[in-house]
Each structure stands twice: as structure tokens, then as C-alpha cells.
Amino acid sequence: xxxxxxxxxxxxxxxxxxxxxxxxxxxxxxxxxxxxxxxxxxxxxxxxxxxxxxxxxxxxxxxxxxxxxxxxxxxxxxxxxxxxxxxxxxxxxxxxxxxxxxxxxxxxxxxxxxxxxxxxxxxxxxxxxxxxxxxxx
Numbered sequence: 001x002x003x004x005x006x007x008x009x010x011x012x013x014x015x016x017x018x019x020x021x022x023x024x025x026x027x028x029x030x031x032x033x034x035x036x037x038x039x040x041x042x043x044x045x046x047x048x049x050x051x052x053x054x055x056x057x058x059x060x061x062x063x064x065x066x067x068x069x070x071x072x073x074x075x076x077x078x079x080x081x082x083x084x085x086x087x088x089x090x091x092x093x094x095x096x097x098x099x100x101x102x103x104x105x106x107x108x109x110x111x112x113x114x115x116x117x118x119x120x121x122x123x124x125x126x127x128x129x130x131x132x133x134x135x136x137x
Contacts (some may be wrong), residue, residue, distance in 0.1 A: 003062045011037040013052055028132050030105075031059035040124035049125045055079065055114040060107030064132045068120045070098040077114035081106045085128070 016035035020026070034053040038045050052075070053060060063082065064112045072081070081090045083104045090096065090106070098104050102123075108114035120128055 001131070009023040009038055011043060013037060018054075027129070029035070030062040030127055031056060032061040036125050039126070041126045046123045047121075049120045049128075050120055051119075051137045052116065052117050053124065055106065055108040057072065057108050057111055057113065061105055063103050063105040063131060064126050064130050065101055065103045066120075066130050067100055068122045069100045070104075070121075071119045072096045072098070075115040075117060077108055077112050078110035079106050079108045079114040116125075117119065 001019055012037055016037060018033040018035060019028045020031070020033045032053055032055050034051050036042060036049065038048065038050040040046055040049070054060075055077075061085040072090075072095065074090045074092050074096075076092050078089065078091045079103065081096060082086050083096075084102050088096075089109075106114070106116075122128060
């Protein structure tokens with residue numbers, strides 16, 4: 001397989017703006033913000049995409065699924081992660097593998113925001129199609 005880039009890509013979180021769902025979709029999808037750092041639509045990279053996300057106290061990323069596997073690395077705060085109905089408390093230092101197609105959600109249960117890095121097994125986050133239909137819950 002040929003890579004789209006033969007050089008490393010460096011992205012700094014301070015150079016990206018926080019993004020969230022469009023205002024009309026936060027009720028269905030949840031109140032979360034993210035910064036995509038490495039993604040084929042932004043950088044000369046392939047195979048993996050990476051970003052950071054934050055969830056305010058009491059807020060959540062609602063149950064959803066997508067065809068790509070995903071990994072979370074909790075950077076700060078505490079929360080509850082649900083994957084295919086099983087709940088687990090997560091905190092800084094916890095890494096989680098979420099299988100492709102698994103229904104998952106994460107909520108912030110602490111007094112400070114929950115922050116985590118996320119990585120998708122895909123060239124670009126633009127390839128990730130989220131399914132928030134009730135059957136995904």
C-alpha cells in the first residue's frame with residue numbers, strides 16, 4: 001500500500017478551533033465539542049484520524065454508531081462510557097477500544113469537563129457517518 005505522505009504530520013491542538021454539531025442537532029447528538037488534528041481532509045495523512053474532544057459537566061455524546069472502529073484516551077475529568085449497553089466509569093489515563101458498529105455514548109459525570117483524544121481507523125474523519133437513530137440507542 002502506498003501512503004499519501006512520506007513525511008510525518010504534526011498538528012497542534014492550539015492551532016485548531018473547537019467544532020460542534022450544528023445547533024439544531026445537539027438535542028439528538030449531544031453537547032460535545034472537538035478539534036480534528038490529523039485527518040486526510042485536513043492533513044497529508046492516511047489510515048488513521050485523530051482529534052480531541054470535550055464534554056461539559058452534565059453533558060454527553062449521545063448513543064450512536066459508525067462503521068469505523070474507534071479508540072478513546074481519557075485526558076482529564078471523569079465520565080461514564082457505554083458500549084453496547086455495558087457502562088463503565090472512565091477517568092484520566094483510561095484507554096478504550098470501541099469496535100466498529102458498536103453503539104456507544106459518553107457523558108461527563110464530574111465537576112470539570114471530560115476531555116479525551118479519539119482516533120478512527122479511517123483516512124479522514126469526513127468518512128465517518130454517525131448513526132444516531134433510536135435503534136442505535
